Amino acid sequence: MEFSTIFMGIVGIGLGVPAGYYLDKWISQKTLNEARTLADRILDEARKEASAHKKEVVVAAQDELFRQKQELEKEFRDKTQSLEEKEEQVHKRRERLEEKQELIVQKESEMLASEKRLTAKERELADKAEELTRLADEHDKRLQEISGLTMEEAKKRLMDEIESKTRHEAARMVRQIEMEAKETADKSGKKILALAIQRYAGDFVGEQTVTAVTLPSEEMKGRIIGREGRNIRALEAATGVDLIIDDTPETVILSAFSPLKRQIAKMALERLITDGRIHPARIEDIVKKCEQELDVKIREIGEQATFDCGVHGIHPELVRLLGQLQYRTSYSQNVLQHSLEVASLAGIMAAELGVDIKRAKRAGLLHDLGKAVDHEIEGPHAVIGADLAKKFGESGDILHAIMAHHEDVPPKSILATLVQAADSLSGARPGARKELLESYVKRLEELENLALDFDGVSKAYAIQAGREVRVMVDSENVDDDKTFLLCKDIAKRIEENLTYPGQIRVTVIRERRAVGIAK
Numbered sequence: 001m002e003f004s005t006i007f008m009g010i011v012g013i014g015l016g017v018p019a020g021y022y023l024d025k026w027i028s029q030k031t032l033n034e035a036r037t038l039a040d041r042i043l044d045e046a047r048k049e050a051s052a053h054k055k056e057v058v059v060a061a062q063d064e065l066f067r068q069k070q071e072l073e074k075e076f077r078d079k080t081q082s083l084e085e086k087e088e089q090v091h092k093r094r095e096r097l098e099e100k101q102e103l104i105v106q107k108e109s110e111m112l113a114s115e116k117r118l119t120a121k122e123r124e125l126a127d128k129a130e131e132l133t134r135l136a137d138e139h140d141k142r143l144q145e146i147s148g149l150t151m152e153e154a155k156k157r158l159m160d161e162i163e164s165k166t167r168h169e170a171a172r173m174v175r176q177i178e179m180e181a182k183e184t185a186d187k188s189g190k191k192i193l194a195l196a197i198q199r200y201a202g203d204f205v206g207e208q209t210v211t212a213v214t215l216p217s218e219e220m221k222g223r224i225i226g227r228e229g230r231n232i233r234a235l236e237a238a239t240g241v242d243l244i245i246d247d248t249p250e251t252v253i254l255s256a257f258s259p260l261k262r263q264i265a266k267m268a269l270e271r272l273i274t275d276g277r278i279h280p281a282r283i284e285d286i287v288k289k290c291e292q293e294l295d296v297k298i299r300e301i302g303e304q305a306t307f308d309c310g311v312h313g314i315h316p317e318l319v320r321l322l323g324q325l326q327y328r329t330s331y332s333q334n335v336l337q338h339s340l341e342v343a344s345l346a347g348i349m350a351a352e353l354g355v356d357i358k359r360a361k362r363a364g365l366l367h368d369l370g371k372a373v374d375h376e377i378e379g380p381h382a383v384i385g386a387d388l389a390k391k392f393g394e395s396g397d398i399l400h401a402i403m404a405h406h407e408d409v410p411p412k413s414i415l416a417t418l419v420q421a422a423d424s425l426s427g428a429r430p431g432a433r434k435e436l437l438e439s440y441v442k443r444l445e446e447l448e449n450l451a452l453d454f455d456g457v458s459k460a461y462a463i464q465a466g467r468e469v470r471v472m473v474d475s476e477n478v479d480d481d482k483t484f485l486l487c488k489d490i491a492k493r494i495e496e497n498l499t500y501p502g503q504i505r506v507t508v509i510r511e512r513r514a515v516g517i518a519k
Contacts, residue, residue: 172481212251212252212253212254213251213252213253213254213266213269213270213273214250214251215250215251215252215273216250216273217250218249218250220250220273221245221252223278224243224245224252224269224272224273224278225245226278226279230280231278231279231280231283232245234280234283234284235265235268235269235283235287238268238283238284238287239256239261239264239265239268239287240256240258240261241254241255241256241261241262241264241265242254242255242256243255243265243269252269254266254269257375258375258376259324259327259328259329259375260294260298260324260327262327263294263327264287264290264291264294265287267290267293267294268283268286268287268290271286271290272286295320297323298320298323298324298326299316299319299320299323300323301322301323301326301336302318302319302320302321302322302323302324303319303323305322305323305336305339305340305365306319306322306365308340309340309343309344309361309365310358310361311343311358311361311362311365314362314366315392315393317392318366318369318388318389318392318394321369321372321373321388322336322339322365322366322369322372323336324372324373325339325368325369325371325372328371328372330368330371330427333427335368335371338368338426338427339364339365339366339367339368340365341422341425341426342364342365342367342368342419342422342423342425342426343360343361343362343364343365343422344361344364345364345421345422345425345426346360346361346363346364346418346419346421346422347360347361347364349418349421349422350415350418353414353418355414355415355418356415359397359398359415360415360418360419362398363397363398363401363402363415363416363418363419364418364419364422364423366385366389366394366398366402367382367385367401367402367405367419367423368381368385369384369385369388369389369402370382370383370384370385370386370387370388370402371385373388380406380408382402382403382404382405382406382408383403383408385402385403386399386400386402386403389402397413397415397416398415400412400413400415400416401413401415401416401418401419402419404416404419404420405419405420405423406420406423407420424503443466443498443500444462444466446497446498447460447462447466447469447494447498447504448460448461448462448469450490450493450494450497450498451469451471451490451506454471454486454489454490455477456473456474456477456478456482456486457471457472457473457474457486458472458473458474459471459472460472464505466500466504467503467504467505468504468505468506468507469490469494469504469505469506469507470507470509471486471487471490471506471507471508471509472509473486473508473509473510475510475511475512478510479510480510483508483510484508486508487506487507487508490506490508491504491506494506
């Protein structure tokens with residue numbers, strides 16, 4: 001059983017191996033044939049597609065060649081046309097150049113002919129000039145022989161006559177121009193000044209700084225002097241003020257150049273008199289307290305002045321200097337009151353003219369700042385004030401207005417002119433200032449003598465308290481035009497040689513009188 005089974009298996013294997021081999025071979029051959037058939041078909045299709053694509057490429061290439069050929073032909077035609085146009089332009093230019101060349105040749109021949117004519121005329125003119133020079137020399141010689149004058153003398157006489165005529169003509173023109181300007185400017189100027197004066201309501205006379213102290217009795221003089229003069233020496237040493245005790249009843253005079261020192265001495269002396277205890281230690285204590293009180297009072301006065309004037313933002317040191325002006329006078333006019341007046345008047349005039357009112361008031365308030373320290377610093381108070389204002393940060397227009405209000409420099413802005421006018425108004429109004437009789441009379445005499453020094457002046461009178469000088473001239477020697485020039489010259493010399501408050505009007509009068517006698 002087992003043997004038969006094994007035998008059958010061996011037989012099966014022997015038969016199956018060749019059969020499998022041939023089966024696999026048949027399958028492989030069939031697959032190979034199918035692949036060849038597929039490959040042939042693919043190759044046929046590829047050949048067909050390649051052939052079709054080749055035809056398309058050939059057609060596209062032919063189209064591209066045709067298009068490029070057309071573009072090249074068109075470009076060739078365009079370039080050929082452009083060359084023909086350029087050739088035509090070149091031909092036309094050549095023709096124009098030939099025409100211009102002909103014109104140039106023609107003009108050259110004309111210029112040569114003109115040069116020949118000009119050369120001939122130049123020779124002719126040179127001959128005539130020599131002839132004229134010879135005739136002029138002969139004429140000058142004959143004129144000199146006839147007139148008896150040399151050429152230089154004749155020239156000098158002619159120049160003198162021309163100068164005289166020109167001077168008269170210039171004077172006439174200046175007078176005419178000023179008259180025309182005054183017709184329009186005087187009315188508006190007077191209106192503004194009058195309005196400013198009317199609107200300002202200040203004190204008629206400013207407060208004065210008093211340097212005399214009234215005593216309750218004559219016995220107080222002895223107590224002030226003290227034993228062997230120790231009290232008066234202590235007071236003078238502490239204050240820097242000289243005490244003058246003379247025969248004036250119940251009065252002590254304080255003498256010092258500094259107004260602040262005089263004020264401190266006045267306050268201390270009055271307090272000592274009231275207190276009754278007068279000795280060196282007490283004097284020193286009282287003087288120190290008075291100095292402190294005066295410093296506080298000065299600042300309060302300065303602040304009040306800026307508040308009254310409506311001017312803000314001023315440096316504290318300038319405010320203190322303004323307060324010091326309360327104790328400074330000029331021709332008996334209180335300088336702080338004067339400064340407030342100038343600020344108010346400048347503000348009023350600025351409002352009428354459309355100028356910045358605050359700037360005008362500021363410049364007017366600070367214009368006399370230098371008078372607070374002019375006894376300590378050399379120089380004009382206007383320049384000192386401008387330097388102080390510059391030191392504490394005031395602007396350039398304010399500095400110029402301060403420096404120019406007495407014409408230490410010429411005024412170059414309307415603000416400087418306003419401050420100058422307001423300063424003159426405040427000082428020139430009636431009752432504002434006064435001076436000693438001796439200096440007043442001397443100034444009037446100097447004013448009259450100065451006017452009498454001019455040629456042609458017959459009489460001169462100082463009137464209106466020295467604010468006007470009237471000059472009478474000789475009508476035979478001075479004509480109308482010289483009268484006008486004489487007025488200007490006198491005013492200029494007054495400005496250069498005299499010192500005076502306010503302004504001085506110069507009036508020159510020329511009149512011709514005819515006198516007849518009826519019998």
